[in-house]
Amino acid sequence: MIGNDATRLALKTELWERVEALGFHRSLFPSSEETINKIVEQLESMNPIPYPLSRNHLSTLLGYWQLVYASRGTVVTRTVASIPDFWGLIKIKQVWQQLETGGNESISASNGALFDLSFLGEWQIQANGLWQWSGDREKVAKVKFSTFAMQATKPFGISAWSFPELKIPVLEFLQNEALWITSFLDEEMRVGRGATGNLFVFRRRSVSGETLQSELVSD
Template sequence: MFGKAALLEAIAGKNRGILATETDRQAIQAAIVRLEERNPTPEPLQATELLDGNWRLLYTTSQELLRIDLLPLFKLGQIYQYVRTATAQIYNIAEISGVPYLEGFVSVAARFEPFPDESLSQRRVKVNFERSILGLQRLVNYQSPEAFIEQIDSGKKFTAIDFPITQREQKGWLEITYLDEDLRIGRGNEGNVFVLTKVK
């Protein structure tokens, strides 16, 4: 089995990577590399109709994200990334479940721009983080990623920990190494890989 089917089978049951063993991670990495070599969209930043929209995380090696699951009494729920190329914005939302009535979320809003290296500028972007919001879902009337993003765009201040990100070090880059109509693979500046599926 090759291609997308092989990758999806490799990551099945791994809970975004939380349950992946070292052997699992090696097999998943090999499947990712094989798929990247067959990327049908070599200039993903030009393919806005594919890139735009809401994406759900299937697998990552990012311990920063996966560690959320280690918080006492809480479990990492779905993680979404909403991409809006018209305004060069990215919204990351991690849902947190656990104790009833204490379901939470962590959200980061960022802007992106093409990477300055011309040879990479059609697939790699610089990411500048701008705003972080975290709190209880019920206190901000959280219904869905899309509805929450609309509230952010309206300039609403939330009953939550809501603060701008201004530190210079809060920057990074993300390279899109595979993109089709429903699957995206990206690699970040810290060496992490992200596999996402498009939310219909």
């Protein structure tokens, strides 16, 4: 066990160093890095919490997590990357996920991203939905998002301004359901895999919601 702990620590240290060297945009946009993927796979093989969705481990699973690596990008970053000359128009400053206890055997999930839209200033988008246990109840969840929200947090670059949040409900028949596998979890790091194998590496942000929001806006 001690050997495993030391190996995990060494692998995580190398992972953080490689992700940092890769740079924020390359780590979240479609550009899979095989070395990083192999490090993550090694960590998955020595997962200290084999059943991360177990109710016994909710205190570790829940909280604020910053996305630091996506092997094939995300829905948002793939969309942005498809825009011609997006580097000069759109800058993604943060991508995060908040997990909280939900009702009816579920976990409440909010996925958010903060953008700098050049002269339009900073804008935040957020998708809110639920994880529900599915199949292997302690590893796999069904994910469905029911509302989207958009807000100008610093319109036209003026920090003293902000626009009200606009919430857009998603009609039930349009709500797509997807499977989400949590393949690694400890106090600092979480790895999730989508149905197609795309892997997402999250690092915990140990702050309150209010503090997180102010950090995201000011970063």
